[in-house]
Amino acid sequence: MNASLVRRKLGLCLPALGLLALAGPCWSAAAHEAIVTSQPSDSVSFVDLTAMKETGRIHASGKPAGIALSPDKSTAYVTAPDGKELIEIDAVSRAIKRRLVLGGAPLGIAAHPTRPEVYVADWYAHKVIVVDAGTLTVSGEIAVGQSPSGLAVTPDGRLLLSADRDSDAVSIVDIGTRTRLASVDVGNRPFGITIDAAGERAFTANVKSDDVTVIEIATKKVVGRVAAGRRPYAVALAQGRGFVTDQYGGTVTVFDQSTLQPIKRIEACDHPEGIEADADGANVYVACWGDDVLLRIDPRSLAVTGKAAVGTGPRAFGKFIR
Amino acid sequence: MLKRLLIAATIFGVVPLALTGAAWAHGPSRQKVVQSIEINAPAAKVWAVIGNFQDASWIPAVAKTEGKGGNDVGATRTLTLQNGGVIEEQLNKYDAEGMSYGYEITKVDVKVLPINDYSSHISVTADGDKSTVEWKGAFYRGYMLNDPPPELSDEVANKAITDLYTSTLAALKKKIEGGS
Numbered sequence: 001m002n003a004s005l006v007r008r009k010l011g012l013c014l015p016a017l018g019l020l021a022l023a024g025p026c027w028s029a030a031a032h033e034a035i036v037t038s039q040p041s042d043s044v045s046f047v048d049l050t051a052m053k054e055t056g057r058i059h060a061s062g063k064p065a066g067i068a069l070s071p072d073k074s075t076a077y078v079t080a081p082d083g084k085e086l087i088e089i090d091a092v093s094r095a096i097k098r099r100l101v102l103g104g105a106p107l108g109i110a111a112h113p114t115r116p117e118v119y120v121a122d123w124y125a126h127k128v129i130v131v132d133a134g135t136l137t138v139s140g141e142i143a144v145g146q147s148p149s150g151l152a153v154t155p156d157g158r159l160l161l162s163a164d165r166d167s168d169a170v171s172i173v174d175i176g177t178r179t180r181l182a183s184v185d186v187g188n189r190p191f192g193i194t195i196d197a198a199g200e201r202a203f204t205a206n207v208k209s210d211d212v213t214v215i216e217i218a219t220k221k222v223v224g225r226v227a228a229g230r231r232p233y234a235v236a237l238a239q240g241r242g243f244v245t246d247q248y249g250g251t252v253t254v255f256d257q258s259t260l261q262p263i264k265r266i267e268a269c270d271h272p273e274g275i276e277a278d279a280d281g282a283n284v285y286v287a288c289w290g291d292d293v294l295l296r297i298d299p300r301s302l303a304v305t306g307k308a309a310v311g312t313g314p315r316a317f318g319k320f321i322r
Numbered sequence: 323m324l325k326r327l328l329i330a331a332t333i334f335g336v337v338p339l340a341l342t343g344a345a346w347a348h349g350p351s352r353q354k355v356v357q358s359i360e361i362n363a364p365a366a367k368v369w370a371v372i373g374n375f376q377d378a379s380w381i382p383a384v385a386k387t388e389g390k391g392g393n394d395v396g397a398t399r400t401l402t403l404q405n406g407g408v409i410e411e412q413l414n415k416y417d418a419e420g421m422s423y424g425y426e427i428t429k430v431d432v433k434v435l436p437i438n439d440y441s442s443h444i445s446v447t448a449d450g451d452k453s454t455v456e457w458k459g460a461f462y463r464g465y466m467l468n469d470p471p472p473e474l475s476d477e478v479a480n481k482a483i484t485d486l487y488t489s490t491l492a493a494l495k496k497k498i499e500g501g502s
Contacts, residue, residue, distance in 0.1 A: 040354045063351040082351050105468060124468060230414045230426075231441075248414040248426050248441050270424070270443050271460055289354075290443060290458055313354050 032278065035076050035091060035320050036287055036294055037064040038311030044078060045310035046094060047294050049278065049285070049321070052306040056094050060087055066317045067274075068111040068118060070133065073322035077118050077133070079106040086120060088136060091322060098136045102129055109318050110151035110160065112175070119160055121148035128162055130178065142178050144171040150193040150234065150317070152202065154217065161217070163190035163204050170204060170213075172220055182220045186213035192234025192245075192275075192317070196257070205232035205244055212244055212253075214260060224260040228253040234317065236284050238277035238299040243284050245272035252286060254302055264302050269295055274316025287316035352439075353463065353480050357487035358456040363498045365448035368455060369421045371498060372444065375399060375413050382493045383486065393418070398428070407434035414441070421446040436464035437479045455494065457487045 034047040037060075044064055046056040062083020069076055069091070076089040086100040086109075106129070108121035116133035121144075128148060130140040145164025152161045153175070160173040164183070170190060172182045187206030190213065195202045202215040205228065212235060214224035229246025236243045237257060244253040250270055254263040270290025277284045277299065286295040287310075294314060296306035361368055371380050378387045378401055385404045391397025397413040408430075415424035422445035432438070440461035447454045461483065464474035472478070 039351055065351070248424065250415050250424055250443075270458065271441070289352075290460060313352075 031073075031091075031322055033091075033322055034285055034294055034316070035067060035069075035089070035322065036274075036310045036314045036316045037067050037078055037320070038292075038313050039063045039065045039315045040313035041311040043311035044076075044089065045294075045314070046091075047308045047310060049283070049296070052294075052296060052308045054308055054310055057311055058089070058094055058096065060089070060096065062087070065315045066107050066109040066120075067320045068109045068318050069320070069322055070111055070116070071114050075133075076320075076322075077109055077111060077131075079109050079120060081105045081107050081123070086118070086131060086136070088133075100131065100136050100138070102138070107317070108149045108151045108163070110153050111319075112153055113155055113157045115157065119151050119153070121151050121162060123147050123149070126164075128160065128173065140178055142173055142180065144173065144180060145169050145183055149191045150204070152193045152195045154195055154199040155197065156199055159217065161193055161195065161202050161215075163193040165189050165191060165207070168206075170202065170215060172217070184215055184220055184222060186215070186222065187211050187225065191232075194235040194237060196237055203235040203237070203242060205234050207231055207233070207247075210246075212242065212255070226253075226255045226260050227262065229265060233273050234275050236275040236277050238281035238284050241299055243275055243277075243297070243299065245275045245286055247271050247273060247289075250290075252284075252297065266297065266302055266304065268297075268304065269293065273314070274318065274320060276316075276319060276321050278321050285321060287314035287320075289313050289315060351462075351476070353437075353459075353461055353476055353483075355459045355461075355480060355483045355487060356456065357484065357491055358454055359491040359495050360449075360452055360454050361495050361498055362452055364451055365421060365446045365453035368446045368453045368494075368498060372446070372455070372494065373418065373421065373423075375416070375423060375425065380494055380497065381490050383490070393423070403434070407431070409434065415443070432464035432474060436474055436482055437461040438464060438466055440483075455491060457491065459483045459487065 032049045036045040044060045048055045062080025064078045066079035076091045078087040088098045104125045105123035106120045118131040120129045128142045132139040144162045145167030147166040148162040149165045150163040162171040169183045188208035190204035191207045192205040204213045212226040216223045228244045229249030229251040231248040233245045233247045242255045252266040252268045269288035272286045273289045274287040284297045293307040298305045376389045378384045384401045386402040389399030401409040410429040424443040426441040443458045463476045463479040
């Protein structure tokens, strides 16, 4: 039994690989684990990020794609565009708890950082659906631009940003009043959107213009643009650097998060898609749709340092590391 | 195979005009097809046949390849099919040493191939005196909105690409092993 499994079973947080005597109650339920949606294979894989090994896989019908985690990271919310559903998964027991039929084409998803509330982008209806995560029912809708895809919430839980793909713009939504405050023009066909830890800047991966747009959230203005590889999908941030998955290029474009200057283009894998750094920024993980693996990149050396086989067609669009 | 598709598309009628307006939207789910074949020939010999992006004559459905940019990333080619259909493609990745390349379709009518947003990766792997060719495709079905008509479904798109890969790889094996 590996360490993360022990932690899950005991519900304990081990401060290090150290003494059991130091173990305490696990407040965050952090497991150093990735939960990877594999769309064509209707499955969700669980990957131990310490061992870089898949430790479990469950069936989840409806072509699961988007993912978000509850504030304590013990629950995963997965969108299934074909099933037109939101699927709630207990990340600890790895069981599907509940399903909510939303209709339309739910894809992008984000969770509120403190409240039990989840936001789901409806690709065809051009709105964001607000879901009460406690009752798993729809509690409201927010009109945004055309074909909203990636969603992200500021760390203070005040604003929701929606990459409105077919409007070439990002909606900035006030979560309290559920109203759209602004629409900011970005590059062509923004897909993934990521907000920095300070909640100051948002980064969109623009599928058609092969670049990243940088938005200053407070002023609602574009403050920069970074050239990426072919067909960028999503952005991760770690060690003061931005990492962009280039789907068709098979690369990860790295840039300086402050100066926005390019650093390197890493040869990654076939169709890199979902990307996220772990909590301390020690590693960046990439779902490789074409190669059926989760890749690990060292954000300092920019070397590929590991990979784990997962289900066919991993997507992991959203926040998938707990 | 492509001819059959074209006939099928003709029988099923014209693609709804609404489709063009939604050309940027995704279908709900991207499809994936992977086919491979073992060839009794060294990898270098196989690569010599398929490794030139400007020459798709190893694909039986293709009548003519015209393009520019050689094998540089960003190179383009226009394939004219035996049945008259036209496919425009762009090279996104090329690794002569690793014997692989990746490309996308930049323009095709769903009547020619019932897919959208197609990208592909092809590679040759050596195994002693033998080699394996792997062809991977990523694409959406021909209908980009929910609830597609049957002729533009995921199943039809998957079958079209699977048939294309299977028949083309079989022909490639025959061509190389046959010594022609």
